Amino acid sequence: xxxxDSTFSWTVYEADKLTQREIYGIVLKDLGARHPExxxxxxxxxKSTKIGTFGDxxxxxxxxxGIAEQNMFGVAAGLAQxxxxxxxxxxxxxxxxxxxxxxxTDICYQNLNVKIIATHGGISFGSAGTTHHAxxxxxxxRAFPNLTVIVPADAIETxxxxxxxxxxxxxxxxRIGRGFEPGVYTAEDYEFExxxxxxxxxxxxxxxxxTGATVYHAVQAADILKAESxxxxxxxxxxxxxxxxxxxxxxxxxxxRRLITVEDHNVINGLGSAVADVIAASGKGCAFTKLGLPDRxxxxxxxxxxxxxxxxxxxxxxxxxxxLLNREFEEAEDWEDEV
Amino acid sequence: MPLTDQELKELQQQAKSIRREIVDVTGWSGGAHIGGxxxxxxxxxxxxxxxxxxxxxxxxxxxxxRFVLSKGHGGVGHAVVLAQRGFFDREVLHKFNETDSMLxxxxxxxxxxxxxxxxxxxxxxxxxAVGMALGARVLKKDWRVYCVxxxxxxxxxxxxxxxxxAAHYKLDNLIVFQDRNHMMIDGPTEExxxxxxxxxxxxxxxxxxxxxxxxxxxxxxxxxxxxLRMKGKPFxxxxxxxKGKGVDFMENKPDWHYxxxxxxxxxxxxxxxxx
Amino acid sequence: MALSDEQxxxxxxxxxxxxxxxxxxxxxxxxxxAFENVSGTVxxxxxxxxxxxxACLVFENGAFSVExxxxxxxxxxxxxxxxxxxxxxxxxxxxxxxxxxLLRGIPGHFGLLxxxxxxxxxxxxxMPNAKPKTPEKAYLKVKMSLYMVSTALSQMNKAxxxxxxxxxxxxxxxxxxxxxxxTDIACYLKMKAGNTKAGRGIxxxxxxxxxxxxxxxxxxxxxxxxxxxxxxxxxxxxxINDGSPEYGGRIGDFMMKISKLLT
Numbered sequence: 122x123x124x125x126d127s128t129f130s131w132t133v134y135e136a137d138k139l140t141q142r143e144i145y146g147i148v149l150k151d152l153g154a155r156h157p158e159x160x161x162x163x164x165x166x167x168k169s170t171k172i173g174t175f176g177d178x179x180x181x182x183x184x185x186x187g188i189a190e191q192n193m194f195g196v197a198a199g200l201a202q203x204x205x206x207x208x209x210x211x212x213x214x215x216x217x218x219x220x221x222x223x224x225x226t227d228i229c230y231q232n233l234n235v236k237i238i239a240t241h242g243g244i245s246f247g248s249a250g251t252t253h254h255a256x257x258x259x260x261x262x263r264a265f266p267n268l269t270v271i272v273p274a275d276a277i278e279t280x281x282x283x284x285x286x287x288x289x290x291x292x293x294x295x296r297i298g299r300g301f302e303p304g305v306y307t308a309e310d311y312e313f314e315x316x317x318x319x320x321x322x323x324x325x326x327x328x329x330x331x332t333g334a335t336v337y338h339a340v341q342a343a344d345i346l347k348a349e350s351x352x353x354x355x356x357x358x359x360x361x362x363x364x365x366x367x368x369x370x371x372x373x374x375x376x377x378r379r380l381i382t383v384e385d386h387n388v389i390n391g392l393g394s395a396v397a398d399v400i401a402a403s404g405k406g407c408a409f410t411k412l413g414l415p416d417r418x419x420x421x422x423x424x425x426x427x428x429x430x431x432x433x434x435x436x437x438x439x440x441x442x443x444x445l446l447n448r449e450f451e452e453a454e455d456w457e458d459e460v
Numbered sequence: 461m462p463l464t465d466q467e468l469k470e471l472q473q474q475a476k477s478i479r480r481e482i483v484d485v486t487g488w489s490g491g492a493h494i495g496g497x498x499x500x501x502x503x504x505x506x507x508x509x510x511x512x513x514x515x516x517x518x519x520x521x522x523x524x525x526r527f528v529l530s531k532g533h534g535g536v537g538h539a540v541v542l543a544q545r546g547f548f549d550r551e552v553l554h555k556f557n558e559t560d561s562m563l564x565x566x567x568x569x570x571x572x573x574x575x576x577x578x579x580x581x582x583x584x585x586x587x588x589a590v591g592m593a594l595g596a597r598v599l600k601k602d603w604r605v606y607c608v609x610x611x612x613x614x615x616x617x618x619x620x621x622x623x624x625x626a627a628h629y630k631l632d633n634l635i636v637f638q639d640r641n642h643m644m645i646d647g648p649t650e651e652x653x654x655x656x657x658x659x660x661x662x663x664x665x666x667x668x669x670x671x672x673x674x675x676x677x678x679x680x681x682x683x684x685x686x687x688l689r690m691k692g693k694p695f696x697x698x699x700x701x702x703k704g705k706g707v708d709f710m711e712n713k714p715d716w717h718y719x720x721x722x723x724x725x726x727x728x729x730x731x732x733x734x735x
Numbered sequence: 736m737a738l739s740d741e742q743x744x745x746x747x748x749x750x751x752x753x754x755x756x757x758x759x760x761x762x763x764x765x766x767x768x769a770f771e772n773v774s775g776t777v778x779x780x781x782x783x784x785x786x787x788x789x790a791c792l793v794f795e796n797g798a799f800s801v802e803x804x805x806x807x808x809x810x811x812x813x814x815x816x817x818x819x820x821x822x823x824x825x826x827x828x829x830x831x832x833x834x835x836x837l838l839r840g841i842p843g844h845f846g847l848l849x850x851x852x853x854x855x856x857x858x859x860x861x862m863p864n865a866k867p868k869t870p871e872k873a874y875l876k877v878k879m880s881l882y883m884v885s886t887a888l889s890q891m892n893k894a895x896x897x898x899x900x901x902x903x904x905x906x907x908x909x910x911x912x913x914x915x916x917x918t919d920i921a922c923y924l925k926m927k928a929g930n931t932k933a934g935r936g937i938x939x940x941x942x943x944x945x946x947x948x949x950x951x952x953x954x955x956x957x958x959x960x961x962x963x964x965x966x967x968x969x970x971x972x973x974x975i976n977d978g979s980p981e982y983g984g985r986i987g988d989f990m991m992k993i994s995k996l997l998t
Contacts, residue, residue, distance in 0.1 A: 199591020
C-alpha cells in the first residue's frame with residue numbers, strides 16, 4: 122500500500138512539527154527574554170534546527186542568511202564583536218565543513234562569544250544520506266583552540282547546555298541530533314557541569330564511555346547486560362568532548378581496566394581517539410575498543426537502522442561486550458501472543 | 461562636505477607620510493604586501509583623518525566607527541595608518557614581522573589597538589562587517605562600518621554572500637570600498653579570474669555604487685559624502701586604483717604584491733613618493 | 736501463499752477480536768456479573784475454500800479463553816456460510832442470520848446464547864463510528880481497540896502477510912508500545928527477525944522503540960477512529976509518538992490496514 126494512504130504518514134519537513142522532544146528552542150526563547158544581547162541566526166533552516174522558536178518570539182533579533190553558511194558564521198563573528206551574543210544554528214555538516222574556516226578563523230581565533238548549535242549530527246539525518254551526515258565533525262572542531270565542544274545526550278541535556286552557554290566566555294559548539302532521539306533524562310534536576318562526565322551507571326567489569334545519542338544505548342545496554350549476563354558495566358556520559366574529562370577516563374581505566382567508547386561519528390579522531398589519547402598518555406595498561414562508524418561514507422537509511430548496522434546501538438554494545446568478555450547468551454524466546 | 465583646498469593638501473601630505481612609512485616598514489621587516497597597501501592608502505587616509513569617529517586613546521570606545529580591512533594582507537598599510545593616527549607607538553613598526561611582536565603580516569585584533577578583526581584569509585572581513593553593521597542596528601547605535609575589500613578577494617563566493625545579505629538587510633550604515641587595483645598574485649585579475657563588469661555586479665547585488673579614481677581624494681570624499689546620506693541600501697565605492705601607487709617602479713606590477721626592499725630600493729621608493 | 740483480504744480479516748476476527756471479550760469480562764461490571772456463574776462453549780465457524788475455520792469461546796464461571804480451531808461438541812454454534820459473512824458481522828453489518836438453520840443447541844443454552852449476543856452487541860463499540868456514551872464505555876473501547884490492534888498486527892505477521900512480514904523480517908529486536916496516560920491501558924508489539932508477539936502492559940526488558948502515548952481515553956478516541964490525522968493529533972497534544980517517526984508511521988500504516996479490513 123502506498124505510504125501516503127495512511128493518516129499516519131508525513132513528510133520529512135512535517136516531521137519537524139512532531140519533534141516535541143526538542144525543547145532547546147523554547148529554552149533559548151526564554152533565555153532571550155532575560156538576555157537582550159542574544160540574537161539568533163539561521164541559514165534557511167530555522168524550522169528544522171528549532172531556532173525558529175526564538176525567531177518567532179523575537180523577529181527583530183533573528184536573522185536568516187539563506188543558504189550561505191560561510192557568510193552567516195562571519196556575520197555571527199561581527200555581531201559578537203559589536204557586543205551581542207549570537208546563537209547560530211545549522212546542520213552539523215555545514216557548520217563544521219562548509220563554514221569550517223569561518224568557525225575557526227573568525228570565531229575561534231578571535232575567541233568570540235558565538236554559540237553554535239549544530240544539529241543533525243552523525244547519521245541522525247538518515248534518509249538525507251551522506252551529503253547531510255556529519256560523521257567527521259568531532260574530528261574537525263576538537264582541534265580548534267578556544268572552542269568548547271558539547272554533545273548532549275538528549276533534549277533535556279541540550280537545554281542544559283544552551284543555558285550553560287551564557288556562562289561560558291567564548292565560542293561553544295553544541296552538537297545534537299534531529300530531535301527524535303530517545304530521552305535519557307526525565308528532568309533537568311541533575312548536575313550538569315561543562316567538562317565533567319556523568320556516571321549514568323556504576324560498574325567495575327568494564328566502562329562504556331558514550332556521548333550524544335549513544336548515551337541512551339549505552340545505558341540500556343548496561344541494564345540488559347546486568348539483568349541477563351550479570352555483567353556490571355559503568356556508563357559515562359561524556360557530554361563535553363572538549364575539554365574532555367580526563368579524570369573520569371583515568372578513573373575508569375584504574376577501576377575497570379577495560380574501556381569501550383561508542384559514538385555516532387567516525388572512529389577516526391572522535392570520542393574514541395580522544396579517550397585513547399588519555400589512556401596512552403597515562404602509560405597504564407587497559408583493554409580498549411572503539412565503537413563508531415567505520416572509515417567509509419555512511420549510506421542513507423533511517424538513523425535507527427544505520428546505528429544498528431554500524432553497531433553503535435544497544436544491540437551493538439551488548440553484543441560487543443559479550444564478545445569481549447567471552448559470554449555467550451541464549452535467548453529463550455516465547456512468541457505466543459498474550460490475551 | 462566637500463574637501464577644502466587646505467584639507468585636501470593636508471590629507472595628501474598625510475598620505476605621502478603613510479606611503480613613506482609603508483616603504484620603511486617593508487624595508488625593516490624583510491618583506492611585506494606593499495603593492496596592495498599602497499593602492500589603498502588614499503582611502504584609509506581619508507577615512508582615518510577625516511571621516512571616522514575615533515579616539516585613539518580609547519580604541520574600545522563603544523560609539524566609535526568600525527573599520528574592517530577584509531583584504532587582511534594589507535596589514536602593513538593598516539598598521540602604519542593606526543600608528544600614525546596614534547593608536548600605538550610608531551616605534552613598534554620597527555618590529556613588524558618579528559616573533560613576539562605585536563605586528564605581523566596579518567594584524568591580530570587581540571594585539572593591535574584599533575584593529576577590529578583579525579583578517580587574512582580572503583572573503584571573511586566583509587561578512588564580519590555586515591555582522592557589525594547589523595549589530596549596530598540591533599543595539600540602536602549610530603556608528604558606522606567601513607570596509608575595504610580587494611578585487612582578487614572578490615573571487616571568493618563569501619564576498620557575494622555577504623553582499624547579498626547586506627542588501628537584504630538594507631544596511632545603510634555599511635560603506636564598502638573596493639580596492640580595484642586590477643592585479644593579483646598570478647597576474648592581472650582579468651587574466652586569472654575575470655571580474656568585469658564589476659560595477660554592474662555590485663549594482664545587481666543591491667549596492668548603491670559609485671566608480672571613482674581611488675587616488676583622487678576630492679572625488680573619494682564626494683562619494684563618501686553621498687554614501688553617508690544614503691538610506692536603505694549599502695554603499696559601494698568602487699575605487700580604481702594602482703597597485704604600488706606612489707612608487708614608480710612598483711606601479712601596476714603584480715610582482716610587487718609582496719616584496720622586500722633593500723636600503724637602496726627603500727631610498728628610491730621614498731624619493732618617488734616625494735615629500 | 737498470500738492470504739486474501741477476507742482470509743486475513745477472518746484470522747484477525749478469530750485471533751484478535753474475539754479474545755478482547757476478556758476485557759469486557761474483566762472490566763465491565765455488568766458483563767462480569769452476567770458471566771460469573773456461566774460455563775459453556777460458543778463455537779464460531781465459517782466456511783472457507785480450504786475448509787472450515789473457527790474459534791471457540793470457553794467460559795468457565797468467570798474465567799475466559801479462546802480456543803482456536805473447531806470443537807467437536809460446542810454448546811452453541813455460530814455457523815457462517817462464508818468467511819465474508821462472519822467478518823461482516825464483526826464489521827457491524829446486518830448479518831444476523833436465520834437463527835434456526837445456523838444455531839444449534841439453543842434449547843439448553845438459551846441463557847448462554849442471550850449473554851453471548853449481548854457481548855457481541857457490546858463489541859460494536861469497537862466500530863470506528865461508535866461513540867461511547869459513558870466514560871466507562873470509552874475506557875473499554877480504547878482498551879479493547881488497542882489490545883485488538885496489537886494482537887491483530889502480530890497475527891497479520893504470523894499469517895505471512897507479505898507487506899508485514901517483509902518488514903518484520905528485517906527488524907532487530909524492537910518494541911512498539913501503546914499506552915494511555917492516567918490509566919492501566921497498555922499493550923505492546925514485540926518484533927525481531929520476522930517474529931512478533933503481542934503483549935499486555937508495559938514491556939520492561941527493553942525500552943520501547945516507538946511509544947504511542949495517548950494523553951487520555953478521550954484523546955485516544957478520535958485518533959483510533961481515524962477522524963484526526965496524526966500530525967494534527969500530535970500538535971493538539973492528543974498523542975505523543977515517542978521514537979522513530981518513520982517506524983511510527985509504518986506501524987500506523989498497518990494499523991490502518993487492519994482498520995480497513997474490519998470496516
